[in-house]
Every structure is written in C-alpha cells, then in structure tokens.
Amino acid sequence: MLIEFKDISFQYRDTDTCVFKDITCQISGPGFHSLFGPSGVGKTTLAKMLARSVNGFSGEIMVQQIDNILYSYNLERIPGWACVGEHLTEITRASGEENRRDELIKSFGLRGCLDSRFSRLSMGQQNRVNLARYLLQEFDLLIMDESLANVDEITKEKIILKIKAMFPGKCFLYISHNLAEVAKFCKQILVLRDSAKTPQMISIDGQNHMKGKPLDKKFLERSMLEIVHAS
Amino acid sequence: MLHRRILQFLLIYVLGLTSLLFIKYVLKLSDYVIPGPQGLSHTVSCVFVKYFFDVMNTLSVAVIGHIISVCLATIVGIIGRLNSWAGSFVKVAAYNIQAYPIVAVAPIIFILMGDGISSRLLIAAVICYFPLLLSFIGILSEPVRDIEHFYEVTGRMSWRLQVKIRVFENMNKLATVIVGSATLAMVGTIVAEFIAADSGIGYSIRIALYQSDLSKVLVALFLIGICTSLWLTCLERIGYLIQNHFRKG
Amino acid sequence: MCKHIQKLCFIAAVTATVIVTGACDKKTGDSGKEVTYRLKWLFNASVAGDIYADVNGFFAEQGLDVTIKPGGPERDAIKELELGRSQFGTASADQVIRAVSKGASVVVIAQLFQTNSLQWIYRPDKTRVDTPEDLRGKTIGITYGGNDEAIMRAVLAKYNIMENEVQLFSVHYDYTPFYEGKVDIWPVYRNTQGIFISEKLSEAAERTAFFDPDMAGVRFVANSVITTEQMIKEDPQTVRKFVTALLRGWQKSLDPKNEEKAVAAIHQFDKDTSIETVRKQLSVTKRFIKPSPETEIGKIDADAWKQTENIMLEQNLIPGPVNVEKILKPFYNL
Structure with a gap:
C-alpha cells in the first residue's frame, strides 16, 4: 500500500492565496497515519484531493494497492426518518456484515443509542455512529477527518485500538488537532504547515501504539516535541 | 391552532365591518354605497346557504388544483435539481415564466377551454404552481451534504433517496410553502370564477357586483375567510402529523 | 435642542413642498367652477356628445371646468356622487332604481338614450x-x-x-x-x-x-345623466349650465355637418377603434339618442322609467316600489 503526493500545488479559484506549494510526501503500508496541522492550513482540502472530490491541482497523487478510498468527517448525519439501529441494519443488509456491525456497536458503546434518532444523540455519540457505519463499508483507505471529535479520551483509545485490531490490513488517514493522540496512535504523522514554509509538509514517526504493546514514553515525548517544532 | 386562526379572522372581519359602518354613519352614506346592519342581516338570511355551497364548490376546485400543482411542482422540481441541460433548462424556464401574470393569461385559457371546471382548475393550479415550483426547485436542488456524503461515497445514492433526504430535511419549509400556496389556490379559483366561470363564489361575487350589492360581497367574504381558515388549519395539521410521524424518536 | 428645531424645520419644509406640489398638480389655468362627470363606461361612441362638448369648450363657455372620467365595470357613478368625488354621472336606469330603493338621493336630469341600445x-x-x-x-x-x-x-x-x-x-x-x-x-x-x-x-x-326588446314592447331605460338632490337644491345654476352644455354637445355631435369633427373627437379618446368603425358606431348611436327628427335630445321618458321599475319589481330585483317618477327632474324644469 502506497500513497504518494508529488509536487502538489493548489490555489482556490478566484483567489491568489496559494494553499499548497510543491508538497511531496509518501505514506506506505496499512495502519494509522495522521495528517496534523493548525486550523485552516488545508488538511481537509488535501484529504479531499486524495479522495478525488477536490480537483484542479497541479502535481500528482499516486496510490498503489488502494482501490476504495472513503472520506468521512465529523459533521455528518444520518437521515432523520430512521433510528440509528435501523440505519445500521439498512446499510449492512446487502453486505452480510452483521457480525462486524454487532462487534462495532458493542465496542463503540452504541448499544444504548440504537433506538434513538440521530439528532437526539450527543455529538460524541453521533461521531461514533458515523465512524461505525463507514467501517462497515468496503474500503482500502478510510480518511477520518476529526471523526472522533467530542469523544472522551478513554473511549477514543478503546475505539482506535479496536479499529487497529479489526482492520489490520487497511489504511487510515487520521486528521486530528490532538497532538498526544496522533503521536501515540499513528505510525506516521504528516505535519502540514503554512504554504510560506518550506517544505510545507514534514513526516514524523509516531508511536503506533497497539493493544498489548507497551508504551515507549520517551519515544512518544520525542515525537510530540518533533511535531510541535515542525508545526 | 384552529380556534386561534378563526378568532384572528373574525377579529379582522369584525374590525373591517365596523370601520365600514363607521364610515357609513359618519358620511351619512346610503345603503347603496355601504349596506346597513338590517340590510346585511336580510342578505345573510337570503344568500347564506347558497353562498356556503358556492364557497364549498370553489374550495373543492382549489383543493384539487392545489394538489395538482404540488404534484407538478414536485415532478418539475425533481427534474430541475439535475445538473444536466434538462435541469438547467427547467430552472431557467421556471424563473422566467413565474414572472408572467397568470390573470392576464386567464382569458386565453377560458377561450380555449370554455368556462367549465377545467378552466377554473387550471387557473387555480397555475396560480399556486409557480411559488411552489420555485421553492421545490430551490429545496430539491440544494444538497444536504452532511447526509448525502455517505451515500455518495459508498455508491448508494439514487435519485429517489436524494429527493427523500432533501424533502425530509426541508419538511418545515415545504409545509409553510404548501400552506401559503393553498391560499393562492383559493384566490386563483375565485379570480378565475370572477373572470369567466359560471359557478363558484367568484361567480356569485361578480353577479353581486353587477347588482351593486355590497352586502352580498360581505357575506361572501365572510364565508371565504372562514372556509379558507378551516382548510389552512387542516393542511397545517396534516403537515404537523406527517412531520411528527417521521420525527418521533 | 438646536437639532430638534432643525428636524422640525426639515419636516415643515417637506410638508410644504408636498402640499405645494400637490396643488400645482391640479389643472390650472381654467378659472371655471370645477366639476367632475363620471361616465358609465369607457370612452367610445356612446359618449360622443359628452366628448364633443368637452373638446369644443361648451362647458367652458358655461363657466364650468369639467373633468370627464371614464367608467368601467368597477366604477359606479352613483357611489361617486354620494362620496362627493363627482358631481354628475351617467348610470343605467336599473342602477338608479336600485340605488333609490336603498336610500340614495340620486336624481335623473336627462335621459340620453331614448331606447336601450x-x-x-x-x-x-x-x-x-x-x-x-x-x-x-x-x-x-x-x-x-x-x-x-x-x-x-x-x-x-x-x-x-x-x-x-x-x-x-x-x-x-x-x-x-x-x-x-x-x-x-x-x-x-x-x-x-x-x-x-x-x-x-x-x-x-x-x-x-x-x-330589439324595445320593439317587443319591453322598454328598459339605459344611460341617463344623474346628479344628487343636494346639488339641485344648493347649486341649480351649475346643474342647468352643465346639462345645457352637455346636450348642446350631443346636438352638435349628431349633426351630419359635424360628423367628421365628432368622429375625430371620439377617436382622440378611443384610439383602439378605427375611424371607420367609429363613424359607423356614431351613426347607429344617433338612432338611440335621437330616434326621430322631432325627438328632443335628453328628454326623460317617464313611462319607460315606470316600466323599468315594474320589471325590476316583478323580478324581485328591488324589495318594493320606489315611485321612480319622483326622482325624474327633467332639465327643462330646472
């Protein structure tokens, strides 16, 4: 699995502001990778370019052994006419993913939400439901744009570790503003910086913490420092 | 909801009537210009039942015309939401044609279709159709990205699902537009009857005007107001029940 | 305080301008008595004499400054008279009888159409x-x-x-x-x-x-000139002058010598109708206004009015008799 950004430059139509300038970087192998950076720097735009929903950029994005790319984000909603359980049943009906669905419901702590309308859930619950439904789809790369925002730290850790355990062969691009979180759970952190800085993107190794694997605190601290310096 | 609406109407009606009587007595006008209470009560006893059935006749045409225009606006709105040339064409055509005064076209409709129910129905439908259409096109063309995104990227999106999402998410707006256009349907039917039909309350008003009988017009206005209020309340209730049915969690 | 005075001055200036502008908007130059005459219908050959009198200054000769306003389906001269917006008008007999039955103080001073067209x-x-x-x-x-x-x-x-x-x-x-x-x-x-x-x-x-219902013996009076009882009591002079000028307009407009002038005057107000059609319309109108050389223009046919009242009574168009002859005040008796 390989994702390669080659000399990506981009500016929005009708503006002179350059969002990206000659970005070049690589993500390889399955697992959790992160796109990190301050607000407004272009993380979502770059993720959408990867998901092929933003075009008009120069340079090249090459992917190998990745056919299905899904982009999910934290403001998504499910239709109001169905409750959460009905919706999850509906979207897994044809795929035969019932077992996986039940496992995700259990480990994401969604059992109590199944009979509720989406709008009645808390923002954290909504984000968990949304992520769960994406995980029940066919994908090679899942972009999680703030997909676990408003979820408490303990539940978040439980969810990320569960995803890693359930989908060892899949690639994830995790977009978050939480420094400790990306340094701890991701194996590679792409720090996206302002277009005035060169290079605009810096790659830093993360801890890639897994269930049952001890945490290397020194390495984690060093990663965090490197990320802070880079951004 | 019902009693409030009827109370509002009655208040406005009584205020209007009182103002007319006030003007009549201050300016010492004859019953020919503004009828007195005695003349009014006599007219009520003479025409109330007939006018009630006339209003029912008009209301039934307005309801059918309204239903037709809602269906039509939905169909055209579904086509208009497309990004293809057909969608663009429908949108541009709708925005341009809606500026055309239907009342000016009404005489042509009567010449072509005669003065029967079909002309009244068509005019009622057309008068409330354009405001409906513009709202429907607007609502059905506007993506609900936060919901549609999942279906788009997972390849599950169909036109039916897209319409369902957009309608559901804009249920309040649609209900308001439908209730608003219901009044227009009633107005359209009355105007059509006034111009050329041979039944309905608009036709009766025209005869009353020929006879310079304002008291008949006032009775007609009272019945139109009450019946329209009842109908609008019914529509609001239906809209509320539909929304409630989907939203109960 | 100073600002407050300035504001008041500004409002006063604007009000004064509006009043002055409004006053200037009115017709100026004619020093005659201002009178408004509301027709029953739009300008066409049916009001040939009215137009002729206006265009040829017959009203002005009588010292009147008459504004002729066209009628229409929603215009009712009788209501305008009562509301004081017009001093004279044209109405059909059924309108007049209906109004009288409802207490309107309208009077008929001339009957333009001797038979209903x-x-x-x-x-x-x-x-x-x-x-x-x-x-x-x-x-x-x-x-x-x-x-x-x-x-x-x-x-x-x-x-x-x-x-x-x-x-x-x-x-x-x-x-x-x-x-x-x-x-x-x-x-x-x-x-x-x-x-x-x-x-x-x-x-x-x-x-x-x-x-022609008239030929079948049904005489239902058409357009007549009306004013209010009050007008006759308070200003009979103006009524007399108005009717004199109006009937002179009708006499002249129907005179074959003045045909071209009359047609041109009507066409000036009714541009949608061709000159040729106006000429034909005027010729037919003459038959209703002056059916025979002896007919006096504007004569009120009391019998026809009574018959009109009877027809309306028989058809329950009025609740009871109005004794229509009481409201017929022929111009020659004024």
Whole structure:
C-alpha cells in the first residue's frame, strides 16, 4: 500500500492565496497515519484531493494497492426518518456484515443509542455512529477527518485500538488537532504547515501504539516535541 | 391552532365591518354605497346557504388544483435539481415564466377551454404552481451534504433517496410553502370564477357586483375567510402529523 | 435642542413642498367652477356628445371646468356622487332604481338614450327571431346579474315563454360561443359591440341581425345623466349650465355637418377603434339618442322609467316600489 503526493500545488479559484506549494510526501503500508496541522492550513482540502472530490491541482497523487478510498468527517448525519439501529441494519443488509456491525456497536458503546434518532444523540455519540457505519463499508483507505471529535479520551483509545485490531490490513488517514493522540496512535504523522514554509509538509514517526504493546514514553515525548517544532 | 386562526379572522372581519359602518354613519352614506346592519342581516338570511355551497364548490376546485400543482411542482422540481441541460433548462424556464401574470393569461385559457371546471382548475393550479415550483426547485436542488456524503461515497445514492433526504430535511419549509400556496389556490379559483366561470363564489361575487350589492360581497367574504381558515388549519395539521410521524424518536 | 428645531424645520419644509406640489398638480389655468362627470363606461361612441362638448369648450363657455372620467365595470357613478368625488354621472336606469330603493338621493336630469341600445345579435341565415315568440327553443345568451338578464326575462314573461322553453347561456366577455354557433342570440350593445361583431361575421360572409326588446314592447331605460338632490337644491345654476352644455354637445355631435369633427373627437379618446368603425358606431348611436327628427335630445321618458321599475319589481330585483317618477327632474324644469 502506497500513497504518494508529488509536487502538489493548489490555489482556490478566484483567489491568489496559494494553499499548497510543491508538497511531496509518501505514506506506505496499512495502519494509522495522521495528517496534523493548525486550523485552516488545508488538511481537509488535501484529504479531499486524495479522495478525488477536490480537483484542479497541479502535481500528482499516486496510490498503489488502494482501490476504495472513503472520506468521512465529523459533521455528518444520518437521515432523520430512521433510528440509528435501523440505519445500521439498512446499510449492512446487502453486505452480510452483521457480525462486524454487532462487534462495532458493542465496542463503540452504541448499544444504548440504537433506538434513538440521530439528532437526539450527543455529538460524541453521533461521531461514533458515523465512524461505525463507514467501517462497515468496503474500503482500502478510510480518511477520518476529526471523526472522533467530542469523544472522551478513554473511549477514543478503546475505539482506535479496536479499529487497529479489526482492520489490520487497511489504511487510515487520521486528521486530528490532538497532538498526544496522533503521536501515540499513528505510525506516521504528516505535519502540514503554512504554504510560506518550506517544505510545507514534514513526516514524523509516531508511536503506533497497539493493544498489548507497551508504551515507549520517551519515544512518544520525542515525537510530540518533533511535531510541535515542525508545526 | 384552529380556534386561534378563526378568532384572528373574525377579529379582522369584525374590525373591517365596523370601520365600514363607521364610515357609513359618519358620511351619512346610503345603503347603496355601504349596506346597513338590517340590510346585511336580510342578505345573510337570503344568500347564506347558497353562498356556503358556492364557497364549498370553489374550495373543492382549489383543493384539487392545489394538489395538482404540488404534484407538478414536485415532478418539475425533481427534474430541475439535475445538473444536466434538462435541469438547467427547467430552472431557467421556471424563473422566467413565474414572472408572467397568470390573470392576464386567464382569458386565453377560458377561450380555449370554455368556462367549465377545467378552466377554473387550471387557473387555480397555475396560480399556486409557480411559488411552489420555485421553492421545490430551490429545496430539491440544494444538497444536504452532511447526509448525502455517505451515500455518495459508498455508491448508494439514487435519485429517489436524494429527493427523500432533501424533502425530509426541508419538511418545515415545504409545509409553510404548501400552506401559503393553498391560499393562492383559493384566490386563483375565485379570480378565475370572477373572470369567466359560471359557478363558484367568484361567480356569485361578480353577479353581486353587477347588482351593486355590497352586502352580498360581505357575506361572501365572510364565508371565504372562514372556509379558507378551516382548510389552512387542516393542511397545517396534516403537515404537523406527517412531520411528527417521521420525527418521533 | 438646536437639532430638534432643525428636524422640525426639515419636516415643515417637506410638508410644504408636498402640499405645494400637490396643488400645482391640479389643472390650472381654467378659472371655471370645477366639476367632475363620471361616465358609465369607457370612452367610445356612446359618449360622443359628452366628448364633443368637452373638446369644443361648451362647458367652458358655461363657466364650468369639467373633468370627464371614464367608467368601467368597477366604477359606479352613483357611489361617486354620494362620496362627493363627482358631481354628475351617467348610470343605467336599473342602477338608479336600485340605488333609490336603498336610500340614495340620486336624481335623473336627462335621459340620453331614448331606447336601450342593448339588443341581441343573431345570424338570420341560421336563426330566425322575427317575433319574440321565435325565442322559443333558442339558446339565449344572458349575463347573470346584468340588466340584459332582467330585460330578457321581461321579454320572456311578456310573451308567456317559460324558462324551460329556452336555454339560457351564461355569457362573459368573449364571444367564442356565439362565433362557434353554440349560442343562437347574444347580448350586445347595438351601437358599439354590435358593429364589431357584425363586421367580423361579415368578413366571414355571414349576415347578422338584431333582436330589439324595445320593439317587443319591453322598454328598459339605459344611460341617463344623474346628479344628487343636494346639488339641485344648493347649486341649480351649475346643474342647468352643465346639462345645457352637455346636450348642446350631443346636438352638435349628431349633426351630419359635424360628423367628421365628432368622429375625430371620439377617436382622440378611443384610439383602439378605427375611424371607420367609429363613424359607423356614431351613426347607429344617433338612432338611440335621437330616434326621430322631432325627438328632443335628453328628454326623460317617464313611462319607460315606470316600466323599468315594474320589471325590476316583478323580478324581485328591488324589495318594493320606489315611485321612480319622483326622482325624474327633467332639465327643462330646472
């Protein structure tokens, strides 16, 4: 699995502001990778370019052994006419993913939400439901744009570790503003910086913490420092 | 909801009537210009039942015309939401044609279709159709990205699902537009009857005007107001029940 | 405080400007007594004399500054008189009788149309209506609520024709059902619409004829000049001057020597009708205003008014007798 950004430059139509300038970087192998950076720097735009929903950029994005790319984000909603359980049943009906669905419901702590309308859930619950439904789809790369925002730290850790355990062969691009979180759970952190800085993107190794694997605190601290310096 | 609406109407009606009587007595006008209470009560006893059935006749045409225009606006709105040339064409055509005064076209409709129910129905439908259409096109063309995104990227999106999402998410707006256009349907039917039909309350008003009988017009206005209020309340209730049915969690 | 005064000054200046502008907007220059005359219908050959008097300054000669306003379906001269917006007007007899029955203090000072120009057009090659009895079995157009309904019902009653022996057809503004032959006879104003329809059918090589209720003995008075009781009491001089100028306008406009001038004057106000058609309309109008050389223009036919009242009483169009003769105040008695 390989994702390669080659000399990506981009500016929005009708503006002179350059969002990206000659970005070049690589993500390889399955697992959790992160796109990190301050607000407004272009993380979502770059993720959408990867998901092929933003075009008009120069340079090249090459992917190998990745056919299905899904982009999910934290403001998504499910239709109001169905409750959460009905919706999850509906979207897994044809795929035969019932077992996986039940496992995700259990480990994401969604059992109590199944009979509720989406709008009645808390923002954290909504984000968990949304992520769960994406995980029940066919994908090679899942972009999680703030997909676990408003979820408490303990539940978040439980969810990320569960995803890693359930989908060892899949690639994830995790977009978050939480420094400790990306340094701890991701194996590679792409720090996206302002277009005035060169290079605009810096790659830093993360801890890639897994269930049952001890945490290397020194390495984690060093990663965090490197990320802070880079951004 | 019902009693409030009827109370509002009655208040406005009584205020209007009182103002007319006030003007009549201050300016010492004859019953020919503004009828007195005695003349009014006599007219009520003479025409109330007939006018009630006339209003029912008009209301039934307005309801059918309204239903037709809602269906039509939905169909055209579904086509208009497309990004293809057909969608663009429908949108541009709708925005341009809606500026055309239907009342000016009404005489042509009567010449072509005669003065029967079909002309009244068509005019009622057309008068409330354009405001409906513009709202429907607007609502059905506007993506609900936060919901549609999942279906788009997972390849599950169909036109039916897209319409369902957009309608559901804009249920309040649609209900308001439908209730608003219901009044227009009633107005359209009355105007059509006034111009050329041979039944309905608009036709009766025209005869009353020929006879310079304002008291008949006032009775007609009272019945139109009450019946329209009842109908609008019914529509609001239906809209509320539909929304409630989907939203109960 | 200073700002407050400035604000008041500004408001006063704006108010003064509005008042002055409004005053200047009114017709200036004519020093005569201002009078408004509301017609029953739009400007056409039916008001030839009114237009002629205005255009040729007959009102001004009498010291009056008359504004003639066209009528229409929603205009009612009687209501305008009561509200003080007009001092004179034209109304049909049924309007006047209805108004009097409801307490309006309207009086008739001149009867312009000696016979009603409302007649029924038909195609003699297809439909024969030589006598009123021929109406049996015909499809007859009437405007429900209009005076043509009252006239036709009076004709049918007079000749003992039951409603089930004819078919009444509700007419509107467009003549398609008549052109298509769905209706045998169609109500028209003989001197205006009658000319148009005849011309159209003549282009299609079809002949036309008219059924005249007056010939059948049903006399239902048409346009007459009206004013208020108060006006006659308080300002009889102005009433006299107005009627004098108006009737002079009618006399001159119907004089063959002045035909071209009259046609031009009408056309000036009714540009949508061709000069040729106006000429024909004026010629037919003359028959209703001055049916014979001896007829005095504006003469009030009291018997015809009484008959009109009786027709309306019989058809329950008024609740009780109004003694119409009381409101007939012929100009020559003023």
